[in-house]
Amino acid sequence: MISTTNEVRQVTCAIIIDNGKILAALRSRQMSESWKWEFPGGKIDDGETAEECIKREITEELALNISITERLTSVIHTYPSKTIELIPFICTINGGTLHVVEHEKVSWFEPEKLKSLNWAEADLRIIDKVIEKVQVKV
């Protein structure tokens, strides 16, 4: 199916907590929204649940198995060329060895450092809630 600009693309993202820090990923030159930070994840495939999607994406992008702790409220954000529904999940690592496949790099941040990053615009709308949630859980 050809996607149109009017369609809302559902995108999952993982807020992975480990040892009190949160993983953020820098989008690379080859990706749209280059050099912006995001939480790893991606678009939901046809027939897939959001939970299945985020587990698949994290295996593909970071070679990690994750467990979902909590699904947060999603946000809808319109970029000039697309509208996305960003569905965030708080997660922990269940297995695997971190290997960065697509991103420029990933880094671990203390919750209070997250606000200083140059985030993708949609993430700016979830970051306060993410920090509030992870400070309770770390």
Ligand SMILES: Nc1nc2c([nH]c(=O)n2[C@@H]2O[C@H](COP(=O)(O)OP(=O)(O)OP(=O)(O)O)[C@@H](O)[C@H]2O)c(=O)[nH]1
């Ligand atoms: N994974 C992820 N994507 C995000 C976040 N915030 C955000 O705006 N996005 C956007 O959601 C889309 C996710 O698409 P994707 O990762 O599956 O694939 P992609 O880069 O090829 O997307 P593209 O079609 O925009 O080029 C991208 O447009 C990306 O910019 C986030 O925190 N995590």
